[in-house]
Each structure stands twice: as structure tokens, then as C-alpha cells.
Amino acid sequence: MNVLIVHAHPEKKSFSSALKDTAKEYFKSKGDTVVVSDLYKMNFQPTGGKSDFKDIENRDFFKYQMEQLNAFNKDLFDDIIKKEMLKVEAADLIIFNFPLWWFSLPAILKGWVDRVFAMGFCYGAGKGVYEKGVYRGKKKGMLCFTTGGPDFSYTEDGFNGEMNKILFHINHGMLYFVGMDALPYFTAFGPARKSDEERKEYLENYKKHLGKIGEFKSLF
């Protein structure tokens, strides 16, 4: 299996980075191929715009998605974007590994989605979405993230609201949109406030979670 981990944390000693390393080692030990896009290390630029393209079609009116489509048809994506697209194409499983910032992806990872999941490349122009998405039955997607708040704050009655509702825009709107199985996510709640023992337990639990990937059903 080919695994792509898209990792978005500025500190290599963070618990988020430990989760990324845990997954990397887990898959390697199973004989899988693992590629990591460490977005902070790569200094990945998140802003979708003209710099995505070697050339653009319409200089008078910049329509991002139309230029993505044009770039896909004419091989005009910037090399950085193209490299990420090749990683996506090769992957059987894509893991987004990140700290939950403002109940969503850190901007650097959101920008990876904006720029790499381009129109023409993985949807649009005759390519379907959701159950007719290009990656249907071909790729799985999974979120692995840390939170600031405790687990009980992410329930229906918790102050932050129910986690599936919070993540709907990612699991349904990004992973499932392009047809990927959106696998059950792994969450480490407030690791900064936990003991070393508890953090180790999270890493062990994450390995167990990864061991069940073959059995997991898609959330949608």
C-alpha cells in the first residue's frame, strides 16, 4: 500500500509530529511505502492564485477553478503543485495529520487542499463527485488530529459541539467529495495537558486505530 501523510505542524517535537512519526513507522514496518508532505518543513505556500500556474489563460479575469482546469489540460501547474498531485495519484491512503485550529485545518493544510485538489485534476470536466468521484473505491482518506479542548467538549451537548458536525466540511466536503472513503478519524484530545504516560497511550491507541484501517467503513 502507498500511504501519503500530509502533515501540518510547525514544531517537529510536537505531539502532532509524534503521531505523524508513529504512522510513518507503523506503515513502514508493515512493508508499505510512506511519503510525507511536511508542509511547514517544505515552506508550502497556502494561497491559491496565479502563482499556481506557469501560464494562465485569461489575463483579464482571473477565475481560479477555470485556470486550474486549463492548467490540468495544458500541463501548466507549478512544479510544487504538480509534485503534490503525483503523490496524491500514487497514494492508496491519504492521511491529513494536523492540530485542529479553529475547528478546521491549519491554513497551510487548507491551502494544500485548495491548490492540489484542483478542478480538472480530481473533479470537474466530466469527472464526478461523491459516489461518482474519481477516487471512489481507489483511495481512502483519514484525519489524525490533536485538539486543545477535552473530549467531553466535542459532544452534542458539549460546548464545542459534536465532532462529526465540526468535521463535516472536511470528511464530507474534501475527502468524500473526490470519492475517497472517509475513514473514521483519530483524535488526541488536549495532549498538551496530558501526562507522558497518557501521551504514550495515545500513540499506542493510534497504532491500534491504524491496524483497523482494512475493516473501517467509510463515514459516508
Place this chain on the structure above:
Amino acid sequence: MNVLIVHAHPEKKSFSSALKDTAKEYFKSKGDTVVVSDLYKMNFQPTGGKSDFKDIENRDFFKYQMEQLNAFNKDLFDDIIKKEMLKVEAADLIIFNFPLWWFSLPAILKGWVDRVFAMGFCYGAGKGVYEKGVYRGKKKGMLCFTTGGPDFSYTEDGFNGEMNKILFHINHGMLYFVGMDALPYFTAFGPARKSDEERKEYLENYKKHLGKIGEFKSLF
């Protein structure tokens, strides 16, 4: 009233930009003060990290939120961040004006939230959240956005899912989190596929929407 419009579209002739201009003119005609943060024009950098700060506290372990808190206490925010914070502080109403990309904010706007809504500045360190948030009863927040898909795709049975569920991470998780009234949002569905007449109607409807801001109840 002081209005801050945080605008995130790379094309000044886009319909999203027309919505921004409509709001700007509407409030000016009412005698309100309007400030626009045009993020693409400003070349705003979305990646939260060390560059947010003039100096950091812990060089061995970079913990973003802790450095935000430290920077708030010691006046160490980068000038660009600080300028945006002053705009937020002065505002009675903050409008996020953007195209809905991947069912969320474009990365450049998500990064504005990551970096400007800093720990210490608008939550944390004795400052509450949600109903005890710092901006409770003081500021209102509102989304104005365009979509690619048609209105019927954003219903409970629609293929994209119910809009309030999609936006929960923004309305609840960003606006209401810091105590702002999360006002009913304005959506222009698929303006790229509409006629000029229909687009004009959207702008007229937006003005009507803005005229009701005083009556609107918060979504939460």
C-alpha cells in the same frame, strides 16, 4: 458603526469583490466607517508560525498558542498581525467576504483567523469563550460568500449537505467562539452560472440583507 470587511478573492472583478464593494458602499452611504482588509491585495501570509512574532519565548519547543499569549502580554506581534488586531478591536461588525472553497474559507482567510484571532488577544488567559467570550454583546460577525454549486445542493437532502452544518465550524467555531453574534449569512449561489440580471438581483438582495442587520438574532 465601525465595519471591518475581511475580503479574500484574487480577482477584483469577481462577483465576490462586487459583494464586498456593495457592502462598502452601503455602509458608507449610511454614515458608517468601513475598513476593508483585502487579503489578496495585501499579499497576506496565511501560515501561522514563528513569523507572527518579533521574538519568541521558547526556542526549543515552538507552541503556537503559548507564543501568541506571550506576544500579547509582551507586545511582540508582528506589525501586520497587530494592524489587523487593531481593526478587529475597532469593529462593531466583522464581515468575512469570500468564495466558499472546499466548504470552508479560502486558506488566505483561514490564515487570517489563525493568526489574528490569537490566544490572549481574543480568548484564553482568563478570557472566556462563547457566551462568555470577550466580544459578547460588543461585536457582530457575518459571512457573505459565493458558491460553485446551486442552492438545492446545500439542503439536508442535497448532495453537498445542509449549509448550516457545513458552516458550523465557522459560525460557531470562529465567530461565536469569541462571543460575537453570528448573524445570518448571505449566500450567492453559483453566480458564475447566472445572468447579469440575476447577479444584479443578488447585489440588491444583499443590500436588503444588510438593511436587516439591526433586527437579526444570533445563530447561537
